[in-house]
Amino acid sequence: MKACFVYTSLTGNTKAIIDMINQEMLSSGIETKVYKIKDLSYDTLTSYDYLIIGTYTFGNGVLPKEMRPLYDYFSRVNMPSLKTAIVGTGDRFYPYFCGAVDQLVEPLKQHTDLRVTMKVELYPEEKDKVKIPRLIHSLTK
Known part of the structure; x- marks a missing residue:
């Protein structure tokens, strides 16, 4: 099984949680590849079983422009056999916490096999780390 991580990170928080999930997947025997969104070639997505998207939320619930x-x-390409997850970081200071995750749900739900989402406030803490095995289980079951 092969997993692709695609992420953007402004402060390093999203990269940190993506790195943690990647390490857990590697230790469970899943082959992984991590891409910054700017380095992703969309054609390669068909060679993966799993896609984990990591994004921060800009301001009050805005999807970053690079995403x-x-x-x-x-929104236009059907990949129903691709199992997907969305992981987002945000700040509860804003009324629409991790709104970028919620924006990505609809196209992924319609065009992939969206399995799980996870929201993390700022930098991942121990309470977030313990959720990683459940996220991986939900994605790969």
Whole structure:
């Protein structure tokens, strides 16, 4: 089984949680590849069983501009056998916490096999780390 991670990170928080999930998947025997969104070639997605998307939320619930092409791609391309997860970081200071995760749900739900989402406040803490095995289980079951 092969997993693809695609992420964007402004402060390092999203990268940190993606790195943690990646390490857990590697230790469970799943082959992984991690891409910054700017380095992703969409053609490669067909060679993966799992896709984990990591994004921060900009301001009050806004999807970062660099993630818009991924949103647009999954709004028009059907990949029903691709099992997906969305992981987002955000700040509860804003009224729409991790709104970028919620924006990505619809196209992924319609065009992939969306299995799980996870929201993390700021930098991942121990309470977030313990959720990682459940996220992986939900994604790979």
